Amino acid sequence: MWQKYCLRPLSQLQIRSVHSSLCVVKTEEEFKVLEGLSLTIPCHYEPQYASHVKYWCQGRTKEFCTTLARTDDTSSDKVSIFDDPAQQVFTVTMKNLKEGDSGWYICGVEIGDMWKADDITFTNIKVIHGMSVLHSSVSGEEGSSVTVECLYSERYRESEKKWCRSGDWSSCLLTGSEGSYEDTSVAISDDRTGAFTITLKKLQMRDTGWYLCSAGQQQIAVHVQVTPQATTAVSMTFPPAPQQSVVYLPPPKAITKDSWSSDGHMLEPILVCSSLMLLVGLAILGRKLWKLHKVDPVLRQVKDIKARFNEYPGDVGDLQSATVVFINKDSQDVY
Template sequence: MSLLAFIASVFLLCLLPAEAARSRYPPKSAVLNPIFGPREVAGLLGGSVTVKCFYPQTPVNKHDRKYWCREATRSCQTIVSSNGYVAAGYQGRVAIMDFSEQGVFLVNVSGLALADRGSYRCGLGLNNRALSFQVKLDISEGPNVPEEAELFYVELGGSVTITCSFGPDYASARKYLCKMEKSGCRNIIDTYGKVDSAYEGRILLSNENTAGSYSIMVTQLAWEDAGLYLCGAGVYGESGETKEVDLHVYEGTDVPQGKHTVLGVKGGSVAIECHYNAKERSSLKYWCKWRQNGCSRIIDSNGFVSDRYEGRVTMHDDPENNTLTIILNQLADSDNGYYWCMTDENREKKTSKELKVVDGEPGLTGEAEVEASVDGQAHLACSYPCKYYSYEKYWCKWTPTGCTPVEASDQGHPEPSVDCNKANKTVLLNFDHVASTDQGWYWCGVKRNGVYGETRATYLRVSGGELGGKAGSGSRGEVSPVRALGVPKKLISTHVVQRHQVPARFASLSCSASPSSLVLALVSVGGVLAILATVFAVYKYRQIKRSDLVSVGSYHTNISMSDFESAKEYGASDNACMTATQETPIGGDEFVSTAGEPESTAEAKKAKRSSKEEADVAYSAFLLQAGVVAQGHGAEGGGDAAAPPEHWDGRM
């Protein structure tokens, strides 16, 4: 028996929260009636009263019959209708006015008498269709009439703004909004920072400019949000003043709002889509981050971008589909929270989305920053996985007013690859001649069927030249400004290549630092070679005329004795582009120098020389000097030449 009692108690405990939740939030069936009006109105004896009734703004409802009737035992007797009918006894003191564009009609009753007390209904169509709302009318004989509740009639999923004012005496008092329930008034939000968990991220309390006044905005209204509220100053039931607010939620032409929670990975991006009514295309649209004491604006349709989000956020408006897409990249833990899509129209929907940043790897990868020099080259790479293979890829330059697409010669992809899973693909943005105005943020991204997907931001930092404008703004100019005569100064192209491929334009030059220095070196070397060719021709001509006959075995030839001397003795290099350490030594140990009387040996050699040998020495010296000049130009182009012996004095 004890076991059964334990199980029963557990079962009851499980049911209690659910029952409490059901009583706390009325079911949808309790608020399905789309007609809404005041629950109770009061008027002074002999005075008048006006009843406001709301209905959905559908084409049928706009032209349907509106009426005001008094409840009887089994029926509701019509007093006045929009068809022109007025019941006897009410002639001249009752009128009905329909404002179909606002979805509301008014019933005015004057000459009130005590007999007018009772239950009435304002409705749509026929009296027995049940498309009506019950209103209790009370007649007061006193000098004052109790204040009626302010009515708010809001579409399911929409938003409402409630304004409350209690005068300067309550400027420093606690402001709050609570919802009436059987157990009392449940606090929803107050100026102390307390927010009910069911309203977190979708309610906002803001102080107005007038002392003692404040406004409360609630978004994503659900069925359970309907009911009677109190906005007040002070403490409910103890001190201060209150004002009744009656909120009704109806199911109308719902504008889709998408998912309320969006997930993003650290370092990645999210695209948040907001829907708006076609009637509000021209209104100001903005996106802000929700906090308990306000909603900090991040970006708006007029070009404003918060400094903290520069280069990270952009807004795309699609009037044809009535959608607004917000893209935020470079996600971090600090980006967690609730974000609102807002407009400056009070009747427009305010959409709330929760952003959760989780651990993971972004799909698009690349360098966060690339440095380049003015007139130099820059290459921005963005790699994407195979899941984006069929997506459209793009590069654009970020500005506060949007992301301007970069004109590309090829935004397609190579031929389909069977081994796509083995290698990532890369989208390249190449600058052949970087200008100072190119500095800024560049985004690579993917999209499909006009729907924006993941993005990645890279900052191009340009050094040299004068950088105009704010560095972080990317100069806010066009990516490819039109030059004089229609010839662009720089060439920008986008190519999709395999990651392991290296384009030819990335190949480095082996013997030059830059194209300009290479041309200078080639011209200098060419001039020196022309001089050397002329000198060599003259030298050979004179050498033949002064040559000695030398006998080697049985052969006779004309050879100058100076030809047996090695040019290496004078530091000449056989390859102007090779350093001395790269030369292959031949017979390095073949000649052994011996100490003792080097001067006498030199003198003996000098004594044996003839006039012809002295001429040979002079020409050899000339040749040597020309070689040194050629090597000097080669050194400027990046080559290293061997220097002549330090104490060379022209002796052989």
């Protein structure tokens, strides 16, 4: 959290020189860092101090603090300072921290006026040994990979690093003398400078759970969450429906005198043939009707004769003396 008061702890001289109750320089109240690592501290200030000199010093009071870096001086290998007036912040970076570097420090803006004290704020830096982790919880999709970065202090650089499933020490994987380990599902790499990374490959749902990063006797817990693989919706693309083609038919031509004359030579033979066939057909039909009319009386006479023979009471032998009269020549065929 940000400092609530600009001066803390306060000396009697600083109390007398405070000209305002407002904080014009701000930073975090406390920083923790593992031994052997680096730390960057941001110090924010008000716009009116953009052109002023900024400094970083170690101590509990301004009068007795040791200046480590100034924006108007060359930075050392261990401590560097950088001012960004556009963002109204200056940053201090301390490298390769030791436990002896723990203590109070001051972010200060030099006012340059004998009647006005510098605007400053305090922060406490704690250099500890042990372990930390960059992210205490990581997640990845089934089938993908995730990486865990475990940090350790300087005294554990040469210690063996381990990655274990919490509650199952038989599952521990060790880096060995080469500082690395790898199989089909896990890869461990130790840079021997303060961090080792664990990459979990081809994640499966059963990999979800708590794990431990270990260096020497130090360890820290990390949670791994595996999420189900997202299903990809298969989009089916259908070919466009064929468009129905419309055939344009020209309108029929009107029959005119000219067009009739031009085609008349073709119609004349057809009309003549049709007339002749009609006449022949009528002639054949008339002949058949005439024949039928001529034969009907003869048939009636033959029927009458047969009827009389059936009614004749005498013996059949008497028929030998009967006389048969033929009306015409055609009737013989009928009888």
